Amino acid sequence: MMDGENMELVGVTHVLDAITFWAQNVKDDQAIDNIRKALADKCPTAPRVLGSPNPQKIYGAVFSEDSCWYRCKVLQQTDNFHVSYIDYGNTEFVSRSALVELPGDLQAPCLVKKYKFQGFSVSTDQDSAHFLQGKAFLQNLIYGKKVRIQKKSVCLDGTVLVQAFQGNLDIGEEVLKMKFAKFTLPGSNREGPMSVRALQESHCPWPQRVLDWPGPQGDGDIPGSTVCMPKLRPVFPDQSPLSMKEKSKATAQHAANLMKKKMDQELVEENQRLKAERETQRREDQLRDSLSELQKLKEEIANYAKEAERWKVERNTLQNQSEQLEKHLQVAKQEVQGRKCGRDMVVQAVRGQLKKKEKQVDKLLDSAVAERFCRLAEGVDSLRGLRERNPGNTDSDSLTESINIVINNSISAPVAMEKLESAWRDYSLAQEKLEACQTKEQLWDLIDNRNKVRGVLTATVESFLQEVECLPVRQRMDKLEEVSSSLTAVFGPASMEGDVGQQAFEQFSQWRTQRSQLTSSVRDGTDKALQALCTWSENVGKFFCLSANTVVGVNDIVDGVNELLKQAENNVAKELDSPLSVGEQNNHETKAVSNAFHKVMQHIQSEQSLLSDIMEKYLLNTKFKGEMLQWQNASPTPDSLFSVKKRIRSLRAQLRWRQVEEASLEEAEDFDLTEILKKKEEIAETRNTLFHEIGQERKEYMKLSAVAEGCCPELPLLYPEADIHSHMSSGGLVVKSLDRDMFDAEPMKELSGRRPLVCTEFQGQRVILKGYTVNEEAEARVLERTTQFHRTRTQRESQTDTGILPLLALFFSKSDPLAYVMVPYFPNGSLWNVQAAKPLTASETVKVMRGVARGLQALHAAGVTHASLNPNNVFVLHRHQGMVGDYDFIKTPVQRAVDSGMVAGSISLVAPELRQTQGTPPTPACDMYSYGCLLFWLHAPGFNGDLDSGSRLALDISGVKLEDNLQALLSKLLVCVGRLTAAETLADDYFLSDQ
Structure with missing residues (x-):
C-alpha cells in the first residue's frame, strides 16, 4: 500500500519518453498565474534581445501555437534561437523578434521539475516505433493531469526518481505491463499494482489551467482532471539539446538537498488535505455509481404501469387457481389413492409455475421504480437545460438598466441657456439694425446700443461656457448612443410617434416585479423538492454502507418515498410547463414592455436633441468669445487694406513707366537688344510683384468681409472708401485693382470668333481673359450673372469635384467699355x-x-x-x-x-x-x-x-x-x-x- 504521508501532488506538463516527464507542484499554482499575468502585461512593450543571448539568463518568448508569452532560456543559437520553456519543460525554435528581455522580478527559478520512474529503463533508439508508442502511452495516461508521486532519490542532473500514482493506479506498473520499459533495479521496494480506474481523456493538447485541483476526492483517488497550461508542442528526445542533459554533480546534489527539505514540509501539509478529502471522494463515487445504476434501468421501464396492473391481476388469478387446485388435489387424493406419485408431480409443477409468476411480478415492481426515477431524471435534465438557456429575464433586465441610466443620469438644460438665447436675440436685432443703417448720423447711436447688448451677451456667454464645461456632455451623448444601439438591437427600431403615457415605466416595473416573484416561487418549490430527494438519497447511501456505522434506520428510507417522488415530479413538470420559464408573454405583458421601450427611446431622443443643441451653442459661443477677445482692445479697421492698395498704386505706376521705357528702347534708332531684354525682365518682375499684392488685397478683403458679416456689420459704412460692400456682394469675384494693360497677353484668334479672348499668366497660372462689350445696363447684368455662377461653385468648394469651371476674377477696363472674366486655360481641353x-x-x-x-x-x-x-x-x-x-x-x-x-x-x-x-x-x-x-x-x-x-x-x-x-x-x-x-x-x- 502507498504511504500517504510521503506523497506529493504534481501536474504533468510534458512527457519525454515512456518513463520520464516534466511536472509542476500544485502549490505553485498562484506563482504560475502571477508570472503569466506579469508576462502578458510587460512582454509586449519589453525591449528586444540584441546581440548574443546569455544562456544563464531568463528571457520571454512568444510560443508559436497560442501566441502567448512564457519564460525561457536560450539553449543554442543558429539562424533562430533554440529555447527551453523553463516553467513547462518543452523546447522549440523561435525568431529574434519573438524574444524579449525580462526585468529582475521575472528572473525567478523555474517552476517545473523532471521526474523519472525509479528502477525503469527504456530503449535508447528514440526513432523506433516501440519508443514512440511508449511515449504516446504515457502521454495519454498522465499528460495534462494530476498525479501523486513518492520521491525515492535525486540524480546528478537534477532528475527526481519517483513512484507515481493516479488514483489507486501505479503508473510505472502500467508502463511495465505494456512492455514499454524494463525493470532494472532488483530488490527495490515497489508496491504491487492497484485497481485501475477509468482514465479521463484529455480533449485538447494542452489543458486550460495549471494545477487548479481542489484536493483529493476520496481514498487515494485523485481525478485526472485537466490542468491549465499553454498549448505547448510536445518535445521529442531528438529536439533536446545536449546542454540540458549535462549538469554538474555538485549543483545537482545541492539542489536535491534544498528540494528535499522543502518537499518534506509540503508533503506533510498535502497528506493532511488528502486524508480530509477522502471521505468526500468516496461519497461522490457512491453517488456516481447509484446514478449509473439508474441509467442502466432506463430501458426496462417503458410499459411499467400497465404491466404492473396486469401482473397483479394475474397473480391474484394464480392464487385463486392455486386454491382451486388445492381443493381438486384433496378430492383427487380421496378418489385416487393409488396415484400419489402422479399427484405429487402435478402439485410440484403447479407450485413451480406459481413461483415463476411471482418472480416475474417482483421484477416488474422493481422496473416500476426505475421507470419513475427515469422520468424524473429526464425532467430534471430538461429543466437544467431550460434554466441554462433562460437564466433570467435578460431582455427586461437590459431594459431596466437602460431606464435607470436614462432617467437617473440625465443632463438638464444649463441655467444660463435661456438667458443666453434672450441675449442672442437682442444682439441679433441690434446687428440687423446696424446692417440696415444707411446714414452715419444714426450709426453711432446704433453702435453704442449694440456694444451695450454685446457686453450683456459676452457675460452671459462666459457664464454659459463655464456651466457647460462642468457637464459631461460628450460622455453622456456617447452613453445614450450606446444605450440606444443596444435597445434597438434587442427590441428593433422604435416609433417616435404618439405618446405611450406617463405611467409606462411604473407599469413595466410592476409587471417585472410580479414576474420575478412568480418565477422565484416556482423555482424555489422545485429546488426544495429536489433537495428533499437528495437528502433521502444520502440516507440510502449511508444505510447500505456496511463499512461504517450509521444512525439511519429502515423507516428513514421507506417512509414518505412516494410522496417525495410525487412532489419532485409535480414541481419539475410545473416549472417545465410554466410560461414564465420559457419567456412567454401575454398581450398585456407585451404592451407593458413595448410601452417602456418606446418611452425610454423618446427620453433618449429628447435628451440627445438637448445635448446636441448644447454642444452646438457651446461651439458657436466659443467662437464668439474668441472674436470678442480678438477685438477687445481695438476695433477692426481696413488699415492693412489701405497699405496694400497704396503699394498696388505704386507698383502699377512703376509698371507703366517701365512699359514706356521699353517702348522707347524699341523705337530708338540705336536698337539695344540687351537693354530691351533687361527691361522686359524688370517689367515681368514688377508685374509679378503687382499680382502678388493684388492677391494680398483679396485676402484682406476676405478678412474684412468675414468681420463685416460677423461682429461688425457697420464696417462698410464706416469706411466707404474701402469698398468692402462691392467685394461682399460679388462673393470676392470683382477685383477692381486689375486692368487690361497690366497683363502681357497673347490674342487667341482661333477662339475669338464671338468675343475677344486673350491668353496670359496670372499668379503663376495660365488664364484666359474673356472680353464683353458693356454699357451701364449690360455691366450690371454681367456682374449679376457672373456672381451667381461664381457663388454656385464656391458654395460647393468642400467637394473634391464640383463639376463647374471656376471663375478666377471679374474686372472692368478703365480705358475701354469692356468687362473681363478670367478663367483657367486648359489647352485642347474642350x-x-x-x-x-x-x-x-x-x-x-x-x-x-x-x-x-x-x-x-x-x-x-x-x-x-x-x-x-x-x-x-x-x-x-x-x-x-x-x-x-x-x-x-x-x-x-x-x-x-x-x-x-x-x-x-x-x-x-x-x-x-x-x-x-x-x-x-x-x-x-x-x-x-x-x-x-x-x-x-x-x-x-x-x-x-x-x-x-x-x-x-x-x-x-x-x-x-x-x-x-x-x-x-x-x-x-x-x-x-x-x-x-x-x-x-x-x-x-x-x-x-x-x-
Whole structure:
C-alpha cells in the first residue's frame, strides 16, 4: 500500500519518453498565474534581445501555437534561437523578434521539475516505433493531469526518481505491463499494482489551467482532471539539446538537498488535505455509481404501469387457481389413492409455475421504480437545460438598466441657456439694425446700443461656457448612443410617434416585479423538492454502507418515498410547463414592455436633441468669445487694406513707366537688344510683384468681409472708401485693382470668333481673359450673372469635384467699355478637341459625364439654367474629370439656348420644346436633354439619324448598338416629357455600375 504521508501532488506538463516527464507542484499554482499575468502585461512593450543571448539568463518568448508569452532560456543559437520553456519543460525554435528581455522580478527559478520512474529503463533508439508508442502511452495516461508521486532519490542532473500514482493506479506498473520499459533495479521496494480506474481523456493538447485541483476526492483517488497550461508542442528526445542533459554533480546534489527539505514540509501539509478529502471522494463515487445504476434501468421501464396492473391481476388469478387446485388435489387424493406419485408431480409443477409468476411480478415492481426515477431524471435534465438557456429575464433586465441610466443620469438644460438665447436675440436685432443703417448720423447711436447688448451677451456667454464645461456632455451623448444601439438591437427600431403615457415605466416595473416573484416561487418549490430527494438519497447511501456505522434506520428510507417522488415530479413538470420559464408573454405583458421601450427611446431622443443643441451653442459661443477677445482692445479697421492698395498704386505706376521705357528702347534708332531684354525682365518682375499684392488685397478683403458679416456689420459704412460692400456682394469675384494693360497677353484668334479672348499668366497660372462689350445696363447684368455662377461653385468648394469651371476674377477696363472674366486655360481641353485628338473610352466617358452631371446638379440647385451645354463648353481634365464651362454672360438664357453652336456632330442639342415654340425660356430639363445628346454623341459620333422621334428614342432604327444600361439611361433623357433630373441621372445604374 502507498504511504500517504510521503506523497506529493504534481501536474504533468510534458512527457519525454515512456518513463520520464516534466511536472509542476500544485502549490505553485498562484506563482504560475502571477508570472503569466506579469508576462502578458510587460512582454509586449519589453525591449528586444540584441546581440548574443546569455544562456544563464531568463528571457520571454512568444510560443508559436497560442501566441502567448512564457519564460525561457536560450539553449543554442543558429539562424533562430533554440529555447527551453523553463516553467513547462518543452523546447522549440523561435525568431529574434519573438524574444524579449525580462526585468529582475521575472528572473525567478523555474517552476517545473523532471521526474523519472525509479528502477525503469527504456530503449535508447528514440526513432523506433516501440519508443514512440511508449511515449504516446504515457502521454495519454498522465499528460495534462494530476498525479501523486513518492520521491525515492535525486540524480546528478537534477532528475527526481519517483513512484507515481493516479488514483489507486501505479503508473510505472502500467508502463511495465505494456512492455514499454524494463525493470532494472532488483530488490527495490515497489508496491504491487492497484485497481485501475477509468482514465479521463484529455480533449485538447494542452489543458486550460495549471494545477487548479481542489484536493483529493476520496481514498487515494485523485481525478485526472485537466490542468491549465499553454498549448505547448510536445518535445521529442531528438529536439533536446545536449546542454540540458549535462549538469554538474555538485549543483545537482545541492539542489536535491534544498528540494528535499522543502518537499518534506509540503508533503506533510498535502497528506493532511488528502486524508480530509477522502471521505468526500468516496461519497461522490457512491453517488456516481447509484446514478449509473439508474441509467442502466432506463430501458426496462417503458410499459411499467400497465404491466404492473396486469401482473397483479394475474397473480391474484394464480392464487385463486392455486386454491382451486388445492381443493381438486384433496378430492383427487380421496378418489385416487393409488396415484400419489402422479399427484405429487402435478402439485410440484403447479407450485413451480406459481413461483415463476411471482418472480416475474417482483421484477416488474422493481422496473416500476426505475421507470419513475427515469422520468424524473429526464425532467430534471430538461429543466437544467431550460434554466441554462433562460437564466433570467435578460431582455427586461437590459431594459431596466437602460431606464435607470436614462432617467437617473440625465443632463438638464444649463441655467444660463435661456438667458443666453434672450441675449442672442437682442444682439441679433441690434446687428440687423446696424446692417440696415444707411446714414452715419444714426450709426453711432446704433453702435453704442449694440456694444451695450454685446457686453450683456459676452457675460452671459462666459457664464454659459463655464456651466457647460462642468457637464459631461460628450460622455453622456456617447452613453445614450450606446444605450440606444443596444435597445434597438434587442427590441428593433422604435416609433417616435404618439405618446405611450406617463405611467409606462411604473407599469413595466410592476409587471417585472410580479414576474420575478412568480418565477422565484416556482423555482424555489422545485429546488426544495429536489433537495428533499437528495437528502433521502444520502440516507440510502449511508444505510447500505456496511463499512461504517450509521444512525439511519429502515423507516428513514421507506417512509414518505412516494410522496417525495410525487412532489419532485409535480414541481419539475410545473416549472417545465410554466410560461414564465420559457419567456412567454401575454398581450398585456407585451404592451407593458413595448410601452417602456418606446418611452425610454423618446427620453433618449429628447435628451440627445438637448445635448446636441448644447454642444452646438457651446461651439458657436466659443467662437464668439474668441472674436470678442480678438477685438477687445481695438476695433477692426481696413488699415492693412489701405497699405496694400497704396503699394498696388505704386507698383502699377512703376509698371507703366517701365512699359514706356521699353517702348522707347524699341523705337530708338540705336536698337539695344540687351537693354530691351533687361527691361522686359524688370517689367515681368514688377508685374509679378503687382499680382502678388493684388492677391494680398483679396485676402484682406476676405478678412474684412468675414468681420463685416460677423461682429461688425457697420464696417462698410464706416469706411466707404474701402469698398468692402462691392467685394461682399460679388462673393470676392470683382477685383477692381486689375486692368487690361497690366497683363502681357497673347490674342487667341482661333477662339475669338464671338468675343475677344486673350491668353496670359496670372499668379503663376495660365488664364484666359474673356472680353464683353458693356454699357451701364449690360455691366450690371454681367456682374449679376457672373456672381451667381461664381457663388454656385464656391458654395460647393468642400467637394473634391464640383463639376463647374471656376471663375478666377471679374474686372472692368478703365480705358475701354469692356468687362473681363478670367478663367483657367486648359489647352485642347474642350470635349470637342479631346474627341478629335483621341476619343474617350467607355470607362473614361462615364467618369467625365459624371462630373458634368454634378456641375448641372449644382447649377440647377442654385436656380441657374446653363442653356449652353455643347462640346466646346464642356472641359475634360486628365481624361477622367469633366466640368461644365461658363456661358455667355451678356446673352439671356433664351438667346443662349438657340445659339448656332448648340450642335454635336450632326445632332442638335436644342430641346424639342424650344424648337417647337420660339422664345420659350429654357428650363433645367432642357439642359438634361442637351446632356443626353452629348452622352449619345460620345458613343455614336457618326450618328446621322433623327433623335426627335416621339416620346422615346428609336435607336434600333439607326443600327447603333449601345450597352443596356446606357440605352436605358438615354431613353429617360431624350424624351419630350418626364426627363430625369441631374440628381436622378447620377443615381442611375449606368453610373452606379461603374463604381
